[in-house]
Amino acid sequence: MIYCDDNLVRLAQFPDESVDLIYLDPPFFSNKKYEVIWGDEGEVRSFEDRWEGGIEVYVQWMKERVIEMQRILKDTGSIYLHCDWHASHYLKVMMDDVFGYGNFQNDIVWYYRGAGVSKKRFGRRHDIILFYTKSRENTFNIDDVRTPYAEATQERFKHHIGNIRKGRDFGLQTLHPKGKHPDDVWQIQPVAPSDTVRKLYNYPTLKPEALLERIIKASSNEGDVVLDPFCGCGTTVVVAERLERKWIGIDISPTACSLMKLRLNRTGVKNVSLIGMPVTIGDLKKLKPFEFQNWVVIEGFNGSLSPRKVGDKGIDGFTFMSHDPIQVKQSEKVGRNVVDNFQTAVERTKKQKGYIVAFSFTRGAKEEAARCKRQKGLEIKLVPVKDLLKKMHSKGSGQFSLLF
Numbered sequence: 001m002i003y004c005d006d007n008l009v010r011l012a013q014f015p016d017e018s019v020d021l022i023y024l025d026p027p028f029f030s031n032k033k034y035e036v037i038w039g040d041e042g043e044v045r046s047f048e049d050r051w052e053g054g055i056e057v058y059v060q061w062m063k064e065r066v067i068e069m070q071r072i073l074k075d076t077g078s079i080y081l082h083c084d085w086h087a088s089h090y091l092k093v094m095m096d097d098v099f100g101y102g103n104f105q106n107d108i109v110w111y112y113r114g115a116g117v118s119k120k121r122f123g124r125r126h127d128i129i130l131f132y133t134k135s136r137e138n139t140f141n142i143d144d145v146r147t148p149y150a151e152a153t154q155e156r157f158k159h160h161i162g163n164i165r166k167g168r169d170f171g172l173q174t175l176h177p178k179g180k181h182p183d184d185v186w187q188i189q190p191v192a193p194s195d196t197v198r199k200l201y202n203y204p205t206l207k208p209e210a211l212l213e214r215i216i217k218a219s220s221n222e223g224d225v226v227l228d229p230f231c232g233c234g235t236t237v238v239v240a241e242r243l244e245r246k247w248i249g250i251d252i253s254p255t256a257c258s259l260m261k262l263r264l265n266r267t268g269v270k271n272v273s274l275i276g277m278p279v280t281i282g283d284l285k286k287l288k289p290f291e292f293q294n295w296v297v298i299e300g301f302n303g304s305l306s307p308r309k310v311g312d313k314g315i316d317g318f319t320f321m322s323h324d325p326i327q328v329k330q331s332e333k334v335g336r337n338v339v340d341n342f343q344t345a346v347e348r349t350k351k352q353k354g355y356i357v358a359f360s361f362t363r364g365a366k367e368e369a370a371r372c373k374r375q376k377g378l379e380i381k382l383v384p385v386k387d388l389l390k391k392m393h394s395k396g397s398g399q400f401s402l403l404f
């Protein structure tokens with residue numbers, strides 16, 4: 001189940017004690033790049049308004065949500081809050097307040113290698129994951145997350161391990177046959193820019209699946225409910241599915257939700273319920289421009305977003321499979337000049353077909369598209385948003401590309 005909504009609204013509708021594990025990776029305070037995940041440069045401005053009032057405003061915003069999370073967590077449940085140096089110290093105090101100092105378990109250091117250092121300080125190379133439980137009765141499957149012992153340790157204890165395999169126990173001084181009890185420093189590489197998942201979803205804050213795998217295996221069992229209320233492009237839910245947990249993802253961004261669904265579909269999960277996406281012309285008119293554009297490309301065409309920056313030559317995305325260019329206009333009465341310019345952009349890609357999506361087109365635009373077909377054999381399809389919606393509703397979301 002994926003909800004496209006402000007998580008505060010959705011969490012308030014969950015029954016008490018209904019979830020086994022929560023992992024959350026919220027926007028970090030004071031990091032504009034992080035905050036402006038799906039947007040363009042214009043979105044940076046809204047960041048300033050959002051956290052006006054400083055860290056207290058941010059922590060309060062988080063606290064409202066964490067209170068709901070504490071309520072819906074089962075007595076055996078756990079919560080992992082992913083953050084970094086910007087606000088981890090403030091968030092820990094807030095978590096103590098909501099969950100109780102006694103229910104703190106770990107501040108896990110996720111240590112990674114990477115480039116870029118300041119001459120003024122040591123390299124910042126870790127995130128913090130605050131791990132709390134609802135009570136002392138928490139699920140914790142240590143044997144499912146043991147890690148291999150260091151080679152030197154294995155060498156030192158070689159004969160003991162051999163003896164354990166033969167069924168003999170040497171007491172305290174032996175190594176565990178399933179490996180070492182991991183500590184609270186985890187060295188896991190971030191998702192590389194060249195990674196297929198990163199390239200496919202073009203999403204900067206993507207977290208490694210290995211990180212989620214350890215959390216989910218340790219703090220839930222098969223069939224349990226795992227929730228990620230800031231789900232991004234769905235790392236938690238993909239891993240939860242693979243590990244045979246039930247899962248719920250929430251994200252306020254329609255782009256994130258579309259990508260999440262696409263990612264799940266591509267990993268073989270077909271029956272994904274996506275609730276709260278825009279369904280009417282009115283909903284679509286209210287979307288931020290980049291969300292509208294992404295909605296058309298991903299939801300409407302099952303396509304891929306253009307890697308280029310906003311305003312760059314008028315191609316916003318490409319259709320699924322045939323990779324024909326798409327241009328998106330969140331406006332009415334799109335005219336002749338738009339078709340004219342798009343035609344040049346399509347010619348540059350050496351494609352024979354392209355799509356312009358808008359709320360409506362002028363007669364001049366239609367004539368220009370017809371002329372283009374007649375004289376150059378280039379097909380510019382003008383797709384009114386209402387037709388796109390109608391086709392999506394009749395065929396089910398994600399099927400539109402098959403209609404062309």
Ligand SMILES: C[S@@+](CC[C@H](N)C(=O)[O-])C[C@H]1O[C@@H](n2cnc3c(N)ncnc32)[C@H](O)[C@@H]1O
Nearest residue numbers: 006007025205206207230232233235251252253
């Ligand atoms: C850092 S990203 C999560 C990345 C995710 N862990 C992954 O691996 O893909 C944070 C997400 O929180 C979402 N978000 C921000 N405010 C939200 C809110 N109030 N309710 C739900 N989602 C929100 C953003 O749209 C963004 O996708």
